[in-house]
Amino acid sequence: MLRYIGIRFSGALFSIVGVACLVFLLIHLIPGDPVEIMLGESAKAADKIALTQKLGLDKSMSEQFVAYVKGVVTLDLGKSFYKNKPIVDLILERYPATIILALVSLVIALLIALPLGAIAATRKNTLADHGAMTFSLLGVSIPNFWMGQIMIIIFALGLGWFPVSGYSGFSSIVLPAITLGTALSAILARMVRSTLLEVLNEDYIRTARAKGLSESKVIYVHALRNALLPIITLVGLQLGTLLAGAVITEKVFSWPGIGLLAVEAIQKRDYPLVQACVLVISITYVGVNVFTDIVYAVIDPRIRRGSRD
Amino acid sequence: MRIVLLLLFSMFICSCDETQRDAVVFGLDNMPNNLDPRHATDAVSYRINRLIYSSIVDFDESARFVPGIASWQLLSPTQYRFTINGEHIFHNGDRLTSEDIKATYDSVLDEKQKSPHRSSVALIDEIKVIDSNTVDFILKYADPFFPGYLIIGILPKQLIDNNFDFTANPVGSGAFRYSGWGGVESLTLERIKDGQKFDFIRVVAPEVRAMKLIRGEIDILQNGLMPELVRYLRKQDNVKVEDFSGTDFAYIGFNMQDETLSNLKIRQAIAYSIDRDAILKYLFGGEEKKATAFFPADHWLGNHELIPYEYSPQKAQKILAGLGYSKQNPLLLSYKTSTNSFRLRVAAILQQQMKESWINIDIQSYDWGTFYGDIKKGNFQMYSLKWVGIKSPDIFEYVFHSKSVPRDESSKEKGNNGANRGRYNNPEVDRLIEKAKHESGLEESIAIYRKIEQLVFEDLPYVPLWYEGNFFATSNRISGYYLSPGGNFDGLINVQRKE
Numbered sequence: 001m002l003r004y005i006g007i008r009f010s011g012a013l014f015s016i017v018g019v020a021c022l023v024f025l026l027i028h029l030i031p032g033d034p035v036e037i038m039l040g041e042s043a044k045a046a047d048k049i050a051l052t053q054k055l056g057l058d059k060s061m062s063e064q065f066v067a068y069v070k071g072v073v074t075l076d077l078g079k080s081f082y083k084n085k086p087i088v089d090l091i092l093e094r095y096p097a098t099i100i101l102a103l104v105s106l107v108i109a110l111l112i113a114l115p116l117g118a119i120a121a122t123r124k125n126t127l128a129d130h131g132a133m134t135f136s137l138l139g140v141s142i143p144n145f146w147m148g149q150i151m152i153i154i155f156a157l158g159l160g161w162f163p164v165s166g167y168s169g170f171s172s173i174v175l176p177a178i179t180l181g182t183a184l185s186a187i188l189a190r191m192v193r194s195t196l197l198e199v200l201n202e203d204y205i206r207t208a209r210a211k212g213l214s215e216s217k218v219i220y221v222h223a224l225r226n227a228l229l230p231i232i233t234l235v236g237l238q239l240g241t242l243l244a245g246a247v248i249t250e251k252v253f254s255w256p257g258i259g260l261l262a263v264e265a266i267q268k269r270d271y272p273l274v275q276a277c278v279l280v281i282s283i284t285y286v287g288v289n290v291f292t293d294i295v296y297a298v299i300d301p302r303i304r305r306g307s308r309d
Numbered sequence: 310m311r312i313v314l315l316l317l318f319s320m321f322i323c324s325c326d327e328t329q330r331d332a333v334v335f336g337l338d339n340m341p342n343n344l345d346p347r348h349a350t351d352a353v354s355y356r357i358n359r360l361i362y363s364s365i366v367d368f369d370e371s372a373r374f375v376p377g378i379a380s381w382q383l384l385s386p387t388q389y390r391f392t393i394n395g396e397h398i399f400h401n402g403d404r405l406t407s408e409d410i411k412a413t414y415d416s417v418l419d420e421k422q423k424s425p426h427r428s429s430v431a432l433i434d435e436i437k438v439i440d441s442n443t444v445d446f447i448l449k450y451a452d453p454f455f456p457g458y459l460i461i462g463i464l465p466k467q468l469i470d471n472n473f474d475f476t477a478n479p480v481g482s483g484a485f486r487y488s489g490w491g492g493v494e495s496l497t498l499e500r501i502k503d504g505q506k507f508d509f510i511r512v513v514a515p516e517v518r519a520m521k522l523i524r525g526e527i528d529i530l531q532n533g534l535m536p537e538l539v540r541y542l543r544k545q546d547n548v549k550v551e552d553f554s555g556t557d558f559a560y561i562g563f564n565m566q567d568e569t570l571s572n573l574k575i576r577q578a579i580a581y582s583i584d585r586d587a588i589l590k591y592l593f594g595g596e597e598k599k600a601t602a603f604f605p606a607d608h609w610l611g612n613h614e615l616i617p618y619e620y621s622p623q624k625a626q627k628i629l630a631g632l633g634y635s636k637q638n639p640l641l642l643s644y645k646t647s648t649n650s651f652r653l654r655v656a657a658i659l660q661q662q663m664k665e666s667w668i669n670i671d672i673q674s675y676d677w678g679t680f681y682g683d684i685k686k687g688n689f690q691m692y693s694l695k696w697v698g699i700k701s702p703d704i705f706e707y708v709f710h711s712k713s714v715p716r717d718e719s720s721k722e723k724g725n726n727g728a729n730r731g732r733y734n735n736p737e738v739d740r741l742i743e744k745a746k747h748e749s750g751l752e753e754s755i756a757i758y759r760k761i762e763q764l765v766f767e768d769l770p771y772v773p774l775w776y777e778g779n780f781f782a783t784s785n786r787i788s789g790y791y792l793s794p795g796g797n798f799d800g801l802i803n804v805q806r807k808e
Contacts (some may be wrong), residue, residue: 033682054423084343084476093493152520164521165512167493254512256493269678 008293012286019282020275024068027266027274028061034081034269055081068275077276082268087276090261095280097167098257101180101249102242104173106235108181109188116185117192118219121200132189139186148179148252165254176253180246184238191234195227202226229300236292240285332497332506333787333806335798336518336527340494340511344487345475346462347417347424352698356798357509360498361400362462362481365391365410368795372556372700373609374457378405378482379444386451387434391459393442397482399465400501405482407444411436412466414446414459429458453751457701484802500802507801522548522782529790531781531798535651536593542782550782553792554596557777558603559695561644561659565770566732567690574628575640576769579691580618581625582666588658589775596780600773602762603699610702610755612762617773625666639667645692646672647680652693659693684730685715692730695777698795702758706742709733709765733770 035051052058056067071078077087120132155175156164162174199205200223208222209215245259262277264270341354346362349355367377379391397405414436417424432452437445448455462481473480479487485507488497494511512518512527519538521527523545534542543550561579563570570576589597598605601615634640644659646652656672663670670691675683684692696704706727707713711734713727738761745757765771783790787806793799 030678033678048425050420050423050427051425082342084348097493149516152517157520157524160524164524164526165514165517166510166526251513252517254494254510254514254517260513267677 004297005290005294008290012290015286016279016282020072020279023275023278024065027269027271028064030269034271068272071272072279077279078272080265080270080273082265082270082273087273090273091258091276091280094256094258094261097255098243098245098259100173101176101246101255101257102239104177105180105184105242105246106239108177109184109238110235112182112185113188113192114224116189118196118224120189120193121196122215122219124197129193133193136186136189139182139189142183144179144183144246144248145252147183148176148249151175151179152252165252167254167256172253176246176249176255179252180242180249184242188231188234188238191231192224192227195230196223199223199227229296232292232295232299236288236295240288243284243288244281331806332508333529333801333804334508334510334527335529335531335801336521337509337511338513338515338518338533340496340509343476344479346464346481347413347422347426348476350425352796356796357496357498358462358479358481359483359797359799360485360801361479361483361487362464363397363405363483364460364462365393366456366459368457368460368700371607371609372604372795374454374700377460378463379410381456384445387448389446389448389455390439391444391446399480399482400486401465401468401480403465403467405463405465406441407438408441409463409466410444411438412469413461413463416464416469417461426461430461451747453748453754454701454703505806519782522784525784525786528784528787529781529801529804530783531792532779532796534780534782539780539782540594547785548782549785550780551792552596552778552780554598554605555777555779556605556608556699556795557695557697558600558699559693559774559777560600560771561691561693561774562684562689562731562771563769564687564690564731565734566687569640569642570690572632573769574632576772577618578625578628578640578666579642579663579668580769580772581621581628582663582668583618583659583772583774584620584662585617585775586620587662588655592655592658593775593778596778597775598778600775601766602773603696603704604762605776610758612759612766614759615763615766620662622665625668629667634667636667639664639669642668642670643690644670644672645680645683645689646674647677648674656693687714687730687732689730693774700795702745702754705738705758705761705765706746709735709738709761709770710742711735711739731770733765733768735764735768738764738768 034055035048035057056064059067070076075088077091079085080087080090083090116132116135120129123129152164152175155161161171163169163172165175166172196219204226205218205223208218213222245257245262246255247259247263249255250257250260258277258281262274262281265273265277337353339351339353341349341357342351343349343354344358344361346355346358349358364377365379366374366381369375376394378395378397379393382390382392384390391407391410393405393407393410399405399409414430414433416422417426417430418433420427432448432450432455433446434449435447437447439445446455446459462483464475465480468475468480484501485498486501488499488506491497491508496509498507498509499505500507510527512521515534515538518527518530519534519542522530522542525547539550542548561583563576563579565571585599589599599617601617602612604610604612606613606615629635629640644656646656653672653674656670656674660670660672674680680692683689684694708728710727710729713729714732715727715730741757741761741764745754745761748754748757766773779792779796781790781792781800785807787804789800790804791800
């Protein structure tokens with residue numbers, strides 16, 4: 001098991017180093033000058049040169065790269081060009097918001113998807129199945145920017161239950177989490193349905209029923225547990241994506257997450273901030289994937305054994 | 310499903326009423342990036358810094374510079390004497406003196422500070438303190454517009470000397486005191502005269518900003534909304550909307566080195582093909598006015614004699630027919646713009662209008678960095694942008710002087726770096742710009758600038774479109790807000806919460 005984890009981690013480290021180098025190159029290659037964007041239309045030439053020097057952009061690409069690598073190794077990610085604040089502080093400010101939103105959305109998604117998928121699978125081709133799958137189709141099809149605004153109009157403006165947007169108190173997470181959660185639950189519910197349908201035809205399910213277990217025990221304990229592997233894969237991927245920041249939802253609900261920070265940094269060509277955001281996002285994504293792999297191995301002994309062969 | 314409903318219900322129970330608050334909330338689309346006026350470059354920072362700090366010179370409603378906390382006397386064309394009016398106290402309790410003025414500008418001029426405002430005051434040769442209320446600015450050369458450059462907020466000398474971090478903890482002598490950052494995207498200021506708190510919060514999506522105002526989570530919004538959202542707000546009972554004419558100058562820029570567009574007749578045909586009245590009436594619907602030059606006619610540098618091009622597809626067709634174009638063989642041009650949805654909408658309308666005049670434009674939309682990079686390199690035929698917050702006439706040199714062509718970033722050559730992106734070159738305009746710069750009399754130089762405006766208008770390197778208006782919307786919780794010239798937030802000084 002330890003060897004398996006070790007192999008996964010070394011692969012992950014390699015991916016992160018690759019991403020870190022690639023992002024440095026790409027962000028410097030795309031057109032657009034941060035100094036121009038910061039100073040705007042009417043800035044004077046001398047002022048632009050001064051700012052270029054201040055930001056260290058007058059140095060060669062290789063010098064900038066060495067400084068960047070040094071910074072990453074010593075965990076000093078530098079200062080944001082635009083916000084003039086240490087990047088570590090900016091990320092620490094934003095990341096809790098991203099984590100909270102990701103976890104609450106995922107819980108909502110699971111709470112909706114598991115029963116919905118189970119109902120659809122056990123009552124295949126009935127009204128309940130069609131209803132559940134239509135809901136799921138809607139969830140996949142409705143874009144978050146539209147869903148978010150509709151939620152605001154109904155629940156914040158109409159009923160006045162929740163604030164329109166912001167990051168203040170528990171009530172403010174409800175609408176963004178439901179917006180994200182319903183979209184995720186739609187895909188998950190379809191996955192739960194299809195994997196459950198496969199498992200439900202297995203012999204051990206017939207045995208469980210023959211033992212006289214209740215239908216809910218058969219479904220939720222025996223069938224669902226065996227159907228978990230593909231579902232965990234999907235949940236892992238979704239969690240990774242959520243932790244990378246849900247830009248659209250963050251934008252609609254003014255949620256101060258890392259996704260919006262990264263996108264705005266790209267727009268403003270805030271090189272160090274883009275590099276740091278992508279680094280953090282890739283570490284998270286790779287981390288979640290490694291964690292998912294480990295969970296596989298815990299759940300399915302075949303995977304563990306496979307690594308020993 | 311029951312679990313989901315239970316969760317929703319518990320969340321609802323937990324949600325508290327957030328409309329019970331004492332602070333006045335101002336909604337912004339961007340937070341200020343730097344609260345140190347020596348280093349702030351963005352418009353929001355400038356507006357917030359105006360509230361925290363006081364400057365020695367200010368601008369009146371027609372954008373003419375007037376005394377701020379100090380009035381001036383011209384001792385000679387290169388020596389200005391500033392005398393502080395009344396008593397001004399910094400938020401740390403110290404009295405503002407001429408030493409603080411000198412220290413602030415010395416610090417901006419200090420190369421080590423690398424202030425992005427250094428070059429605008431680089432003509433200062435020396436600053437001499439005469440007494441605690443009087444300070445002399447001695448210039449390297451005469452410039453009648455000099456007082457207009459002294460708009461940087463004054464900082465306490467003692468803190469400057471100690472390398473105090475004004476970005477993290479601003480200390481000024483303005484009407485508002487810095488109270489703290491309340492969370493990630495929220496800044497709180499306190500009005501000194503009555504202790505009223507003001508929260509500046511960022512709401513990224515404009516639709517959501519409007520909805521927060523309707524719901525009462527925001528009290529004031531200023532600019533930054535699409536015209537249809539402003540119309541929507543106008544219909545709300547609990548929201549008050551007011552429009553004002555503005556000075557942000559929107560234009561279409563041409564590449565004067567382009568084979569087709571170097572022909573004045575083609576540029577004139579394009580000017581005739583735009584129905585600005587229709588765009589202003591149906592798209593904007595506010596207080597926007599047609600433009601002829603950088604400065605509106607009622608501005609002190611404005612030129613009343615310039616008459617905007619009329620909308621006349623017939624005239625455009627006639628010109629183009631003379632050049633061999635026809636409905637079947639239209640003029641083909643590319644038009645670059647950003648990805649901003651409103652600018653794209655304007656582009657689509659222009660495309661439709663120009664089609665009537667046998668001009669087919671291909672709209673090319675890029676993200677801001679790429680778009681701006683292309684414009685600087687002269688990699689365009691036509692583009693549209695607007696100039697924001699232009700106050701002084703040095704803009705003419707920056708934009709229309711032949712030596713102000715933007716420097717190519719890819720080359721190492723450190724040339725002049727202006728904004729003459731269309732590569733406009735008129736030796737007479739260059740000559741007049743140089744002449745106006747060295748003219749010591751204010752009225753004489755204004756007359757020269759008006760002449761430059763006229764020449765540029767005739768040459769059409771730009772098609773002037775309109776001056777974009779300003780608006781603000783307030784909730785019914787507050788009263789007394791007004792729109793200040795240039796879109797500043799000075800109206801907050803007198804705003805009152807209704808009990």
